[in-house]
Amino acid sequence: MSISKHSQFIKKEAKRLGFLDCGIAKAEFLEEEAPRLEEWLKNGFQGKMQYLENHFDKRLDPRLLVDDAKSVISLSFNYYPKEEQNPDSYKISKYAYGEDYHHVIKTKLRELLQSINDEIGEVSGRCFVDSAPVLERAWAEKAGLGFIGKHSLLIQKQKGSYFFLAELIIDLELEYDHPTTTNHCGTCTKCIDACPTEAILPNNTIDGSKCISYLTIELKDNIPNQFKDKMDDWMFGCDICQDVCPWNRFSKPHQEPLFHPKEELINFSKKDWEEITEETFKKVFKKSAVKRTKFAGLQRNIRFLKN
Template identity: 55%
Template sequence: MNHAARHTTFIKQQAAALGFDHCGIAQAVQLEDDARRLERWLQQGMHGGMQYMENYFDLRIDPRKLVPGAQSVITLLLNYYPETLQRPDAPQIAKYAYGADYHEVIRARLNQLLAKMQTEIGHIAGRGFIDSAPVLERSWAQRSGLGWIGKNGNIIHKQAGSFFFIATLIVDIPLQYDGPVANHCGNCTRCLDACPTGALAAPGVVDGSRCISYLTIELKDLLIPESFAGQMQNWAFGCDICQDVCPWNRFARPHQQEAFKPLPVILNLSTREWEDMSEEAFRKLFKHSAIKRSKHRGLQRNLQFLKLKG
């Protein structure tokens, strides 16, 4: 077994030991096709108020500019599908935010993986990313054979669905590379048909400015545009509609991650209790939760908007 093969085997074994569900590896190259798609997406204003998406374009499409000398992009998936769901009559929270903030959990594991690699292999220059830097995670997941980009814009794993966090580790050593898998969406349009705001502009193209996740989290305006009144389907933080209706998620299985165990308040609070929550209580309850991104005022804005009827 050559060095690249041995190192690849070691990395995938360590990734599994750290709790990652899937690991795929691709060669670090410039993503030319993705660059054209990203440019069109930005030109059409589908990023809404997410102006940061316009920054660091060159870094987004070429990992070698993020990590000088980069040769390999390691992509890792971590399941977050919960065993227990919220009460259906309460304001809905996206499943990824049920437990601890995934940024904190996964960043620590990426650091551990890189440290293990450096101990076993030797000096490695590398950087780990989890939804916090200009990295096209879904493109790398697809190139790494971990799934295909579905019509809802999510990575879909044929045996496990799409309820996964995607983490990326870019390193400057050669490894054995996995090949992409075929797209298995076929003629299915369930996600496109189910999106209440028309955010799925075309198969695989998400108009972020219309997405409920954007409207309830990323949009920082004091008010959500009234044109979306009556279309939010009780989602107060994020949205899972396009994943919930996807046939491939019949293969989703509950995660085994203690850190992602649902916070009791998320499962049990009534609409009135959400609405009556003080800012102090919000900060205390969601100190280590992704929900803190919306801030108390943002969540209250969302709850009030849900009362509007279109």
């Protein structure tokens, strides 16, 4: 099989496994991203996410993550839900409605890697789903999957931005896609204007220390009082910048049964959330990404929103 046939096989197999899109980039040092990442960290936009300061070199060079890496296969996976929460309730980001995406997508990535080995021969590689030092949006843009919006998320023109990104870094040379070079945000500033904590800066940068997702998930201390009445009832994550983005009018509901939400998550009122027990928390969020904040963390967020 030729390099071209290998690449076509991988993309076809990715579609069969339910991925929205698949693009391929050459595994090399991310030269343009290096100074941006350095500046972002220097400004303290990572807040108390110290782990983002680790493995600086690995974040910029996939060949330090996988020996003899040749290709970075970028994949997107839709999570836009068919039904949404009770609008008068405390809110959870749509990506956390169903089972934890790390496990669901990693299973599919492993299956893709196995298919590559079965079809092409022995190929070494690693699967990544938002849990390793990989600049996934930069790689997705290099692989032609879309452009990075002003809210720093990847956008696909006819599909919006409600999708997860994942990578397969392998030691096989493939046919590389053209990187996305055109940004289609234009003069639109809807995401910047809508962010209640002013976390989206005008120069396409996110001050992570002000982001509602950071404050409700990553931050383990008390939420600073400066954000009182600015959280818009978000108790886990936030979708404001995506909800207002004009490109998301093209979002279509996902077809992944494991991402369907439990009935309680959709129907609970504010009172239900305020009175939630640890037992109910474990039932509603079994295998869910919300477990990351733990019962005590969710209670802290609800108290902050309520008082």
